[in-house]
Amino acid sequence: MFHLVVTACLLADPALCAKRVLPAPEPLTEAACEEGAKARIAGWIALHPDLQAGDWTCLPTEALPALSLTEIAPGVLVHLGDPQPLSPDNGGDIANLGVVIGDSVAVIDPGGSRAIGEGLYAAIRRITNKPIRQVILTHMHPDHIYGAEVFAEAGAKIIAHHNLTSGVERRQEVWAESIPRQAGALAMLGTRAVLPDRTISVPEAIDLGGATLRLQPVATAHTDNDLTVFHPESGTLFTGDLVFQGLTPSLDGSLTGWLDWLSNPPERAARQIVPGHGPIGRTWNDATAPLRAYLTALADQTRAAIRAGEAMSEAAAHVAADQRDGWAGFDEINARNAIAAFKELEWE
Ligand SMILES: [Zn+2]
Structure with missing residues (x-):
């Protein structure tokens, strides 16, 4: 099975280019991949107006970069x-x-x-x-x-x-x-x-x-x-x-x-x-x-802050902060969550 691979570059920054794989609905031979390549690239670029296409090639499955599964x-x-x-x-x-x-x-x-x-x-x-x-x-x-x-x-x-x-x-x-x-x-x-x-x-x-x-x-x-x-x-x-x-x-x-x-x-x-x-x-x-x-900590501590008459910004500065251990990206995401929780629970 062969796959069309095209070099695509950002129009706004032509030095920024990457190889994009354009799959087809049917398994393709190398010849079929090459024959349809130009039309498929044109169709694809029409849907990606921020890009321009450069070189292309048809590669077998083993040559494509793959994620771990x-x-x-x-x-x-x-x-x-x-x-x-x-x-x-x-x-x-x-x-x-x-x-x-x-x-x-x-x-x-x-x-x-x-x-x-x-x-x-x-x-x-x-x-x-x-x-x-x-x-x-x-x-x-x-x-x-x-x-x-x-x-x-x-x-x-x-x-x-x-x-x-x-x-x-x-x-x-x-x-x-x-x-x-x-x-x-x-x-x-x-x-x-x-x-x-x-x-x-x-x-x-x-x-x-x-x-x-x-x-x-x-x-x-x-x-x-x-x-x-x-x-x-x-x-x-x-x-x-x-x-x-x-x-x-x-x-x-x-x-x-x-x-x-x-x-x-x-x-x-x-x-x-x-x-x-x-x-x-x-x-x-x-x-x-x-x-x-x-x-649970986010809900309990937000309710307590609301009961204590805190403003949303005050609550967001401390709510659930004791939960930081073991969570990546905690400070930024927790601060957003605290605001969302406050908006939801203040109407309870
Ligand atoms: Zn999600």
């Missing part, structure tokens, strides 16, 4: 991102990404940039040439969704919670400026948010052939568009950012909603829990205890 159960693979805040060092590769292989392939979160999506695509293609039919987005945050365009080009349908589309539309202008500033413009070159082909508002099962995925849209918690994915054959639960380990949890939905979700394990049969960030948990308690402790 670990098989955690038969047909279930995970890429563990670095559980740190976005930085040029990690280039946005901070979230955990999942792949489930049956007769077809589903991706659970395609990664935080076009380049990461391409690396995940190459890693999958090193294992199988089966069609990649679905990309499931666990929620709207860029570190989870920005790789989706790669898989849309490969023929996959993008599925998400029914609130995700409006969430991305509201935020994407801000992200287009803030994410390259945090992760680096080169790391984000060619990255574009694409919206879901289909959204869901009730639980749904997807049959991959020999593997099933149960999708569960969740009430407002980490965000207003969280979705969990359960693979019953292996007991693997992908929680997206409803569970954090190591990286400080960010509150972008409802603190009380999130605590409610945590107190009702969604899949009692889960034998391994893949969080949005950090290591895989073996039990519900393993996976969620640090997050629960943090969110």
Whole structure:
């Protein structure tokens, strides 16, 4: 199988160039890849007006840079991102990404940039040439969704919670400026948010052939568009950012909603829990205890500050500060969470 690889440079800074992989919906021979290359590059550049195309080539799967993937159960693979805040060092590769292989392939979160999506695509293609039919987005945050365009080009349908589309539309202008500033413009070159082909508002099962995925849209918690994915054959639960380990949890939905979700394990049969960030948990308690402790302290201390008549800025300076141990990026994220918590709880 061959893949079109094009050198793309930023029009605004022509010295900033990267090789982008342009997948095709069908497996290509070298000759077919070369024959269609110019038309596909023109079509792709039309969707990326900030770029210009340079040289191109057609490369076999083994020659593409690939992300690491670990098989955690038969047909279930995970890429563990670095559980740190976005930085040029990690280039946005901070979230955990999942792949489930049956007769077809589903991706659970395609990664935080076009380049990461391409690396995940190459890693999958090193294992199988089966069609990649679905990309499931666990929620709207860029570190989870920005790789989706790669898989849309490969023929996959993008599925998400029914609130995700409006969430991305509201935020994407801000992200287009803030994410390259945090992760680096080169790391984000060619990255574009694409919206879901289909959204869901009730639980749904997807049959991959020999593997099933149960999708569960969740009430407002980490965000207003969280979705969990359960693979019953292996007991693997992908929680997206409803569970954090190591990286400080960010509150972008409802603190009380999130605590409610945590107190009702969604899949009692889960034998391994893949969080949005950090290591895989073996039990519900393993996976969620640090997050629960943090969110409980955030809620309790915010309520106490409100009762004591503190202003929001006063509360944000100390609320949950005693929870810093073991969380990366704590000070900045916790300060934002404290403000969100104050705004939510002052109306109780
Ligand atoms: Zn998130």
